[in-house]
Amino acid sequence: MGNNQRDGICFSIDERRRKAGGRASGWFARVLGAALLLAAFGLYGGGQPAAALPLMGHLFGNANYGDGTPDVGVQLYVSKVGEAVNTFAATDEAGNWDAGALPPGEYNIFYSVVVGEGTARTSTLLSSEAVQLSSGEEKNVLTTLSGPHPQGQVRAMVRTAEGFGKGFLELSPPDVEFSSDFLDPNHKEWFSVPEGAYTITAGSGVLDDQRKTISVPVTNGRVSSVSIQLDPLPISAGVSAHGEQQLLGWLNQQRAQWGLPAGVSSVPFWSDACAAHDIYGVENDVLEHPEAHARAGSPGGAWAGQHSILAFGDGWGPESNPWNDAPIHLNQLMTPNLLYVGIDDTRNYQCMTTWPGFTRPEAPLGTIWTYPGDGTREFPPAEDAQEQPTVPGKEVGIEGVAGRELFVYEQGPDSTDTPTIISASLRSAGGPTAVRWVDKESDVGGYLTGGIIIPVKPLKPFTTYTASVTLAPMTSFSAPGVVPETTHGWTFTTGKENPNGSWFESPEAAASTRREVGAHYGHGRVIVVGRNFKPGQVVLRLHAVKGRQRSRNGALLARARANSHGKFVARFRWPRVRVAFRVYQGGRFTPWIYTPSRRRSRPR
Numbered sequence: 001m002g003n004n005q006r007d008g009i010c011f012s013i014d015e016r017r018r019k020a021g022g023r024a025s026g027w028f029a030r031v032l033g034a035a036l037l038l039a040a041f042g043l044y045g046g047g048q049p050a051a052a053l054p055l056m057g058h059l060f061g062n063a064n065y066g067d068g069t070p071d072v073g074v075q076l077y078v079s080k081v082g083e084a085v086n087t088f089a090a091t092d093e094a095g096n097w098d099a100g101a102l103p104p105g106e107y108n109i110f111y112s113v114v115v116g117e118g119t120a121r122t123s124t125l126l127s128s129e130a131v132q133l134s135s136g137e138e139k140n141v142l143t144t145l146s147g148p149h150p151q152g153q154v155r156a157m158v159r160t161a162e163g164f165g166k167g168f169l170e171l172s173p174p175d176v177e178f179s180s181d182f183l184d185p186n187h188k189e190w191f192s193v194p195e196g197a198y199t200i201t202a203g204s205g206v207l208d209d210q211r212k213t214i215s216v217p218v219t220n221g222r223v224s225s226v227s228i229q230l231d232p233l234p235i236s237a238g239v240s241a242h243g244e245q246q247l248l249g250w251l252n253q254q255r256a257q258w259g260l261p262a263g264v265s266s267v268p269f270w271s272d273a274c275a276a277h278d279i280y281g282v283e284n285d286v287l288e289h290p291e292a293h294a295r296a297g298s299p300g301g302a303w304a305g306q307h308s309i310l311a312f313g314d315g316w317g318p319e320s321n322p323w324n325d326a327p328i329h330l331n332q333l334m335t336p337n338l339l340y341v342g343i344d345d346t347r348n349y350q351c352m353t354t355w356p357g358f359t360r361p362e363a364p365l366g367t368i369w370t371y372p373g374d375g376t377r378e379f380p381p382a383e384d385a386q387e388q389p390t391v392p393g394k395e396v397g398i399e400g401v402a403g404r405e406l407f408v409y410e411q412g413p414d415s416t417d418t419p420t421i422i423s424a425s426l427r428s429a430g431g432p433t434a435v436r437w438v439d440k441e442s443d444v445g446g447y448l449t450g451g452i453i454i455p456v457k458p459l460k461p462f463t464t465y466t467a468s469v470t471l472a473p474m475t476s477f478s479a480p481g482v483v484p485e486t487t488h489g490w491t492f493t494t495g496k497e498n499p500n501g502s503w504f505e506s507p508e509a510a511a512s513t514r515r516e517v518g519a520h521y522g523h524g525r526v527i528v529v530g531r532n533f534k535p536g537q538v539v540l541r542l543h544a545v546k547g548r549q550r551s552r553n554g555a556l557l558a559r560a561r562a563n564s565h566g567k568f569v570a571r572f573r574w575p576r577v578r579v580a581f582r583v584y585q586g587g588r589f590t591p592w593i594y595t596p597s598r599r600r601s602r603p604r
Helices: 015-040 244-257 268-284 299-306 327-333 507-511 548-552
Strands: 057-065 075-080 086-090 096-102 105-115 122-133 138-145 152-159 168-172 178-180 188-193 196-203 212-218 223-229 308-312 343-346 349-353 368-371 376-379 406-410 421-428 431-433 435-438 451-455 464-471 486-494 516-522 525-531 536-542 556-562 568-573 579-585 588-594
Touching (some): 057 122, 075 096, 086 096, 105 138, 122 138, 152 168, 152 196, 152 212, 168 188, 196 223, 212 223, 244 343, 268 299, 268 308, 268 343, 268 349, 299 308, 308 327, 327 406, 327 451, 406 464, 421 435, 421 451, 451 464, 516 588, 525 556, 525 579, 525 588, 536 568
Parallel strands (some): 057 138, 152 223
Antiparallel strands (some): 075 105, 105 122, 152 188, 168 196, 196 212, 308 349, 343 349, 421 431, 421 464, 435 451, 464 486, 516 525, 525 568, 536 556, 536 579
């Protein structure tokens, strides 16, 4: 229906004039205002009345075929004769259509349908007619059609197992050439296709959902409605997550502590899938994302492995997590728009989903978050980054213990945007500190959700630092909006000294030197000796990056225990050939290469 609108005229009198003129001035203003208002409507001084705007009419109707059967999907083109006024409409299941509010006049209505398949589809005109629409008229047009019927419609609704997120629909046979990569926000999609038998396959892309296929018969001119509920990918019977709610609480506590949005929720069957993948690691003695071994594998566990950050060793605590010394992994864990996770800690294997849970509502364009946040305290000053397949510092020439790495996130036009760093600086009262950085333009950019600033040397303990970063403009082909070049500054204060670069270091560890590893050969075994480790278990795993050993990368070689002095001895069977391995303890690893030659083996 049309909207009745009223022209408005607003007058204002300068406050200073009102005060100066007193009551007489106010009376004159009121009389003048009234006269102008009457004149505007042609009611004063013998003026001619203004032409009244015509009322809009309303054009609607019903179209059916000769047998009285209504069809959905008949297309209408409504055009006003002699003027550039036109609109489109289509019939619903009852044959009804509505062209909405239109100005009075003569209109031509053209009825057409789409016939054919794939690229051979064409629009066929069924009939046309002229109608007269008067001012304020409710015009109901009844039409009988003849000719081909319109194609049928498939209206599909899909619900993910999670109850949120988007997915895809595929309609086959393939030559129909209809697919939808993303459902609309209401989880609905529709296809217009020729009469026939079809199948619809639904899925959810990155979510933990099993694809489902159903059959759909389609009749020309009719609607076939289907509803599809997706189920989680299966895992082994009896598998469930360990410590889900406690780990989730610690995650939110740490995000809030360092100035990132908390309120992250768990998806229980994501956590169960993480547990399935951790059990896969336990049963096969590997730490890897894909499930390449048949033993203890499952579709749900494989999904978790491919969409999670993983660790082996010391687990969670109120102020620590398995990835505190793994900056690329921690960069994902602290991502501001992380809202849902699956999380598990089973027998020293840790798993937490990241990418599927980046669904927090978008913040205003240009919003910047940092890790650590502005004004935070007790930030460990040093870091010896330990993670696979690489560490950020290696890309910019930083090896070993350096300053604790800082993260910068920015809300761009698209939810997947990550910032590009133009420049960065860090300084304390004692002067500037040299920094380097990596971002989406770097080789590790595909793993990152934010930029990383790396102090070249360890920071000073109990010192307040001021950081500054300039970020490049952000635009997107898939979303509106532009974020201009931005400079952002913040401060944070470091905590106690940690010279070995671990997140937490006891006084004994802080006083000791770096971990040491050596290896020699004897009696068909590689004998590994380690020093300066924490008392407790250590694990040796193969680390082959090429050659025939690559398929066994991550395989367990040996377990040992470091004594109260931090020393351990481990042995594993191996031919007298070169072998690369890593010694894991406390979520960190020490790499080593044994080379059977006159030269001593060396660190990697």
